[in-house]
Amino acid sequence: MKLKEDLSPVLLLVFHLAVWIYSFLSFLPSVFLGWMSTLDDDDGVRYGSEEDRAKRMKACSEPGRPEGPYRAVRATKRLEATLRPGVQTLDKMFELAARRFPHRHCLGTREVISEADERQGNGKLFKKVILGEYRWLSYQDVFSAASQLGSGLASLGQRQKNNIAIFCETRAEWIVAAQACFMHNFPVVTLYSTLGGPAIAHGLNETQVTHIFTSKELLETRLKAILIEVPRLQHIIVVDDSPSSWPGYPPGISVHNMAAVQELGARPENASRDRNPPLASDIAVIMYTSGSTGIPKGVMISHGNIIAGLTGMAERIPNLNEEDTYIGYLPLAHVLELSAELVGMAHGCRIGYSSPQTLSDQSTKIKKGSKGDTSVLQPTLMAAVPEIMDRIYKNVMLKVEEMSCVQRTLFILAYNYKLEQLSRGNSTPLCDKLVFRKVRSLLGGRIRVLLSGGAPLSAVTQRFMNVCFCCPVGQGYGLTETCGAGTISELWDYSTGRVGGPLVCCEMKLKDWVEGGYRSTDKPNPRGEILVGGPNVTMGYYKNGSKNEDFFVDESGQRWFCTGDIGEFHKDGCLKIIDRKKDLVKLQAGEYVSLGKVEAMLKNCPLVDNICAYANSDETYVIGFVVPNQKQLLALVDQYGIRGSCEDLYSSEAVEELVLKTLTEAALEAQLERFEIPRKICLSPEPWTPEMGLVTDAFKLKRKELKTHYQDDIERMYGGK
Template sequence: MGLRPDSSLQYLLLFPVYLIIWLWSVISFLPWYYITGAGQKRVQSSRIKAKSTTSRAEGPYRSVDHFESLAKEDFPGKDTLDKLFNHAVERFGPSYCLGTRDVLSEENEVQPSGKVFKKLILGDYKWLTYNEVDTVISEFGSGLAALGQKPKSSIAIFCETRAEWMITAQACFRRNFPLVTFYATLGEDAIAFGLNETGVTHLVTSTELLETKLKNVLPHIPKLKHVIYVDKKRMSTEGYPAGLSLHSLQSVRDLGALPENWERPIVKPQPSDLAVVMYTSGSTGRPKGVMIVHSNLIAGMTGQCERIPGLGPNDTYIAYLPLAHVLEMTAEISCVTYGCRIGYSSPQTLSDQSTKIKKGSKGDCSVLRPTLMAAVPEIMDRINKNVMSKVQEMSYLQKTLFTLGYKYKLEQIKRGYDAPLCNILLFRKVKKLLGGQVRMMLSGGAPLSPATQRFMNVCFCCPVGQGYGLTETCGAGTITEVADISTGRVGAPLICCEIRLRDWAEGGHTRDDKPNPRGEVLIGGPNVTQGYFRHENNDDDFFTDENGQRWFCTGDIGEFHSDGCLQIVDRKKDLVKLQAGEYVSLGKVESVLKNCTLIDNICVYANSDQNYIISFVVPNQKKLMALAKQRGITGAFEDICTHPEMEREVLKEITEVAVKIKLQRFEIPVKVHLSPEPWTPETGLVTDAFKLKRKELKNHYLHHIERMYGGK
């Protein structure tokens, strides 16, 4: 944390605090130790979690909790997604299922820069019970069938994360309509490509996306006949292709509720039937549609749920990540299966400080008070920096107390213990930023830095699990156990799959590496999907072994530790060889440098015919402006970012952090370009999971690459 008392006098003033914490620790340790079962948790943390099914160092590695055979389903006989939901309705019928906040008012707020931000005041959550959701699903599915949607014919959804997304998905699962999913932030060309490739005739969307993104491309999608918008607004048909029909979700429900449509027989899916074609946002090239059958999703969710202890009706999950991402979709289907409540949100309304929440009103976390939450590292890094920014604004005494408590609790966590007094006195307010009830967080989509993971552990008083999986494996691969106190690792293989390593000699990673074997991560099991839709290169990424088990080649480089836990150490595409022969892992360098206080986001770039690396940085506006003021530099944020002295200051901090973390000399960026515009999925420079799109970033900053490498 970097804060120290400035003199012996200040230390003496704080001595009573040290003494109180020490006395409390001595008095409370033994009762706390036995009441909370801390000793047993330490044993669980250090136990062997997975082992090789052979004597070979490369594996395959399998969870010791399901070593004899891989698990395929949690509820015997519930082998399709419609059966899972029907089972949940039978068990939890009158309980709350899906919740959405009403927009009470909205207003435009003009910023000093002249930009206009829309601010919202939202009401309480309004809930649909499991029984009510079941009725809506039945009516909507019946209405889609009445509009000509056929079993085993694909239907597309292009929509933001909201209750209607999940209702649409469940209606499709029930009637065996394979669901084609697209990120709401995909560009027009990518959407048109996917809709034409799958040949869908029906599309579910929102009025906003229909007007802003779809309207221009609809004339180029000749097979599309029906568009269903989920909002309650009235839509004008003016400007849309003549052969296209627009319907509201309510009108389709009304159609489905008519006796002649309601009584039509339902063609139910089989486990081997296609459930979803999920188009990845794609960090490179055109998006690819991953074909996922019912049995794949059920196997993946069985593995994921086994790592979330106590999942059930007492849990509330906050849903704000893109539902077109496999992490969010499987998380929500799992929550519904186990009787949890799902409250819908968005990154712009998540907390009281979120960009769309009017100052003084409540964000979604404060109202919903979730117990479970998924996040991508980018979101956690933002939370980390926001909290630490508040700490820096505290008085010296408050800041020192916070730092003292943070360091004390951090040491306790590293030993496998906790610090209840610090939780009550210091971290209660921080915990309330996410509602105060979160009992577990799961991070996925990209590597989470150890520093951010520890920060979330300490300040939000809950375990932070790190997961590893891909769309091609239904998001399932590994998840850290709740009791695991290590950082930087992604846990042991889930009970639904096994993992082995394949030598990658070119990159210097093999089974003979010391102290642990390394290689490309291959995931095998019933959760491995059927390949890419109409793609001729499936054999390069997927294969079936002699036992009939499917495997996916991830392109990630992993290392298995002695307790059977996996650590992702590299990615083939992120590894660049410099002119002198050194390999630089771009992802590793970026993960480390995100700890710089002046940096909100960073992309490291390396040209293989050069002997040094460069970087593009989205600086933290508040920190950079404050630093500029100290240096006597004035102007708008855009002007500050182009000032040579500010580039030097950011590069200086990058170098200091890199040296402290012990990066190699050739891994430290030599030049930097500061970008005043943040990278969001809307800009097309990052995916919906906030992964960098390296090709797009390279093209976007081509002029600056040439400048920093001396070309211009």
């Protein structure tokens, strides 16, 4: 999507002339450098324009039928399930990595130099930090630490095939603990650090956990309050260095420092114990979902499942090697982050840890004038959920609006020039260096691949990342139930709105959903519910037989999962997600509304930071809860002369009407049907965060919790019904 700006004809003429001169002078070097650039596929073949690349087959229906199954063109003979010959379990995978890259950096953590409370303009106190350089553990260091930790856990009574939990923020110790468990065949139960007390207790009790890893903060703020509800729990291992003793805990519960458990495992009598390594069919992880549709479900994932998923992902990231640096900040309890880190470790990458609050120089916890994690680490690989990329896009565009007329015009012309060159299959190395270098530096300046998952990424944001961050965005589709593996777009394919073809580890087919009006016989493209089959499809839900109806095994013995998502396959084998069964609501007059589709369209509006569409089947129209962009909202009300405090503005009917008018215009431009457009809205003064319990750690909407939170507003917007 091109950027627009109203400029005088003379000014436009001057800048167009400058761009023409630039294009003429940079033509030869751009052709030379572009020929060597990353718009090639990993066979080194160039495919020219977007139109040419879209014709290249990514997948095809193996039997030739519109419903599939569809396979990647490189996996038409068989589905691939191993990264390395004979390596079928996670302990073997990391053991091989430690042998190949013993002295290379593996896991890095930034040193905290100082912390201080800083008072904001609204009177609130925010903790700000100054961080130093990264301190690194080598692959050999991590392997030794994990081996000792596993032996220490065994000395504390942890037995193989007995579940052990990790309830901790994303950090190096999380991965060390997980590797220790993989080595000793202790199935890892993962719990989001933002889960509430009842959900934590449910997961621990259901899996009968006796040992748990956690941090000092989570122990004191979350876990301690529910210990009485988890009678089986005996040992708590705290990953922080201090304190060394933990008084005041109930009888029968021992609290240990992780370092002390490692020391216990290093004792000769414990280190020499024989361990029985896991089989590919053994459970590696019981991953609890974030609970977006109710009580979290534990997905049983075997070693073989994860290895297969990693195999598919690795094939779509070209030239993945030990020179790469990955920045880890998404929840490791989420399959996207865990898979990304494991596939990086299998190839000798180094992983530096961060958090959403310290990611960039402008992040909320970084003291003004000091550097965020991306500036110091300068990663080459990064995974992000669309919510984070949407924020980056909107923040940069706000900065563009604040530029002088000349600067803004230069940026817009450079943006549109590069967009045109990308569509032709050309790179713009000089333009990247002169215009987009500053924007690219927001993420360290060296990102070569961005992986997007967790939710659909808007075309506007994807184009922006392609242009301004000078790297391809691999948009993917997968679920916890498929180890996060399903599809990832080829990095030379710059088309938007699609998620690529199936990975080499799985295949997909479409199942008719008559109630929603989707059939594999639809023209021009077959449509239906997406079914994923292959060795990456997991073992089912833990102690939840009623939910396992979504899994089935076909006549050839292959396992399948019914995703509940609606997709369509394009002629080149790329998948597009177009709907979700659970998001579909039938209005009183009989129209079907896809709430997810409405939200995806309206989130492109600069005024919207987040939105939840809601519809009641007894009503004739859609309503919405909106988190507006504060800066855009204040500019809008100022334009109409509306005054008042922030609290007054967010509760003002006049302001709601103004925002609704802007949303309606955006909806019509996005070609939503009239019945799909929210007729009434409620403004939220606070952004929805995982800590509030209204979104998951991957920033997916928790519709049930949002409905409860806004129940009074729902009744008001529906006239008290």
